Amino acid sequence: MSRERLIYLPLGGAGEIGMNAYVYGYGAEGAERLILVDIGVAFSDMETSPGVDLIFADISWLVENKDRLEAVFITHGHEDHVGAVGHYWERLGVPVYARTFTANLARHKMADRGQPEDAVRTVSPWPEMTSAGPFSVGFLPVSHSIPESAALVIDSPAGRVIHSGDFKLDETPVVGEPFDPGLWAEVSKDGVQALICDSTNVFSQHAGRSEASVGPEIEALVSAAPNMVVATTFASNVARVKTLAEAGQRAGRSICLMGRAMRRMVEAGIATGVLSDFPKVVSPEEAAQIPRESLMLLVTGSQGERRAASAQLARGKFNGITLKEGDLFLFSSKTIPGNERGVIRIMNQFSEMGVDIVDDSAGKYHVSGHANRPDLLRVHEIVNPVMVIPNHGEHRHLREHAKLAEESGRKSIVAVNGTMLDLTGSEPSVAGYVETGRTYLDGAVQIGAMDGIVRDRIRMALNGHVIVTVILDEDDEPLGGAWCELMGLPEKGRSNAPLLDVLEEDLSQFLGRAGEKTLSNDDKLETELRRVARNSCRDEIGKKPEATVIVSRLR
């Protein structure tokens, strides 16, 4: 029998920001007992995944090995860590462990997909430990931009691993537990084999700022505002939502929450006890009766999402409320790369209304939830692990984080999704590669990112679509000519005749001179008609569209 080993296998989150899913295993090679840490989503964009609702890590490998899977542990309640739990649980069928607030959100997600809520089990933080096969796992409180985030203390016969989850070093986080260096030192004092560590902010050179630092700035801004104030942030950033609400309250304003996520998160915070003393809120109906200068709205949509409250207010009206000249709109948030266009769009719509916009460009109204470069170094030092394995980040983040660890003499390695590492020895080594990828939720269906479906949609968007139909009689003779339909193509091209007429003429001419061999062979005929249609378009309008050819035979 081969030696027992400790393995680490990222399926999502290592090589990208989002979609976190990390496997740990312990046992003999190929027979390791497994746990999964986090099961998140990523979001689609027009450029690479138009029409896609959500993106998941491809967990085929895990499903193939699910007889070896013991449990899922969720570090915190952000979508990119828990968002796939309702979609994937059925294929995994093991208990899901999380702290109270996270479990509350996870159960909602299970219920939304008709999955059993009791598969989600609530655990207490460290020093409580949960057994899962050869593993014993504890939830070590860390500060982040959502309540009750946890690093995981993962013990196995091969030693202790600390999986940081998303974290920052905030000693005054407004809501939830502060970062406790003494606790981290205590947990690490008997030696840590590996620190698997958040890399997202490795390029940020200055130590991170505390959540508590934004309160006074926001309060000063809100107090000075002469008219209505509207503020947006991530709804899950319950501490920020509370800071905003308290600033409004101190300025003598009634607080109204708008957008489903905003209400759900505050409710979850109150229900689970992480949120206390939250200012009294009014309903949108009540808000409509309150003088504008005495009102503050807290709304969803900090990333410019088209259906969120902020975007709807920018287009005119939401829940009966319309913004006016001289109102103030605060982005207490950072725009995630890729979302700039959407955010800028609503900024300009507000500008057209005469609404004054304040964002975080001056660095006063937002702080990040992730550990910056000096914070990462501090954690490396406290934990003092044998090896640092960077996770959660694009390749450039992982690489930079590995270099940072190596500069202080620690062992490190860049392991992207699909790279199985052996963490057992004195340094990490590659134990193999597993096929990974992305799964798209497209309407009600899960499709593979490489299935060609989305590629075809992108091609139609870039090139347009021409449909050619031909009917052939029993003797393979065309009945009339070819008929075309256009979608996403101009009506006229260079010749100034209707493109449809030009195409149908060219295709009919082709049919007229096509031989028996071509006309009797569906594949050949389709290929030729496609070629003629696309070339005809190229000559006429300068682009080759996607082409679908339908040959019908009266047999």
Add this chain to the structure above:
Amino acid sequence: MSRERLIYLPLGGAGEIGMNAYVYGYGAEGAERLILVDIGVAFSDMETSPGVDLIFADISWLVENKDRLEAVFITHGHEDHVGAVGHYWERLGVPVYARTFTANLARHKMADRGQPEDAVRTVSPWPEMTSAGPFSVGFLPVSHSIPESAALVIDSPAGRVIHSGDFKLDETPVVGEPFDPGLWAEVSKDGVQALICDSTNVFSQHAGRSEASVGPEIEALVSAAPNMVVATTFASNVARVKTLAEAGQRAGRSICLMGRAMRRMVEAGIATGVLSDFPKVVSPEEAAQIPRESLMLLVTGSQGERRAASAQLARGKFNGITLKEGDLFLFSSKTIPGNERGVIRIMNQFSEMGVDIVDDSAGKYHVSGHANRPDLLRVHEIVNPVMVIPNHGEHRHLREHAKLAEESGRKSIVAVNGTMLDLTGSEPSVAGYVETGRTYLDGAVQIGAMDGIVRDRIRMALNGHVIVTVILDEDDEPLGGAWCELMGLPEKGRSNAPLLDVLEEDLSQFLGRAGEKTLSNDDKLETELRRVARNSCRDEIGKKPEATVIVSRLR
């Protein structure tokens, strides 16, 4: 006869960054003689304009009034100011005036589109003035991120207007004329009626930095690099290209230009005399023979454009050169909002190769070409106009710039594309509105942004496309059932049967129960078949695709 008046009408660039096109007119109402300042392009994106090659301002109003048009004046050679000249000149047919370097680029654009190069006329800078109807126009040198930028001094019987064009206040611009406050004061001393002024950087709070400040930083970086160095910037930023090349030369490296635009711009700079003492360059073939540590490539693609040299190097190879572990790639540029994803993509590709990436996040290797807030105020003061009309910017920029001007007691107004202003009196007033919009160059065809063509492409990208064909005989009886083709849709849905089969079954059932009235009416039949197909898809895959129905009749 009505009084003579001076009008201003932005057709592009006022309400967006890019696509600049501004009309000035002088004369009796409705009979003003006109000039056009700049005729630029904007760039497409997947979200709003997939497959579109270029975006132009809709100049229908100008074409309708072209008998009143005297001339076009181009402030400088950036694509968003001159890019449409070759596409639109034929519809305007008037002389195009520009300074030497800009004229060189404009003539290339005319030639590319088969237009007469001699329509572009080279003019000398102020104090030379060019007559155009009631106007007399001079080119006042300003510093910007391309050589020979000019503000326009536009004189008419209603007084002097200064149209800033894109500019910054750089007294040491490396290439081209420094900002000369004395000259600006001289031009303004007899009174300026209106300053039409660049707004893009109004939210940047600190005075702009000089182009000369980046040289020493770049040189330090390049000198310390142990292996090959590759740098990218906008090719038209000839000063930066020179700075980069000189830094490489001083570090003992051979310089190689890669990418068509990079070579064309340097050639244009040398040909027109704006660029002197440019370091000797080697060809890509020669570069491949030079030791890596003695080589520096200057490449196109600072915005992550897929076909540019940088993206090709990131994918593997360009002009026979491949980057390796330990090479350095410098973005001497800023990422334009909306281009983040493309830039991040190539950063990660380089990271995977082990290439070290340096960008401007530390603010050392790039400076903006536009006037920041304090610079704008300084120009307002020097010119001391009766009114300030903000141009070139999104709505939020224009609004902020107008507020800035008003804070110092100047008259101002926000005028977006299509807003005709009367600049004649003591303050600007709205004289009317003109229909404007965007024209897309789509392959070889100009289409309207609102024609529905691109909207259909976006819908296909989001929803997929189902094609339904039905053949009816002479008695309006269906021959067989309905046939479907799918593009961009999953093969199976909830029932786990092939989606095609489910659709064809549902459609055939519908045909079986459809009455004579439906079957004999093409419109009605198409509408019904479309409805059935879309609902069937919604039930099966959870989304309603675009649907094209083709009814063929054997009559």
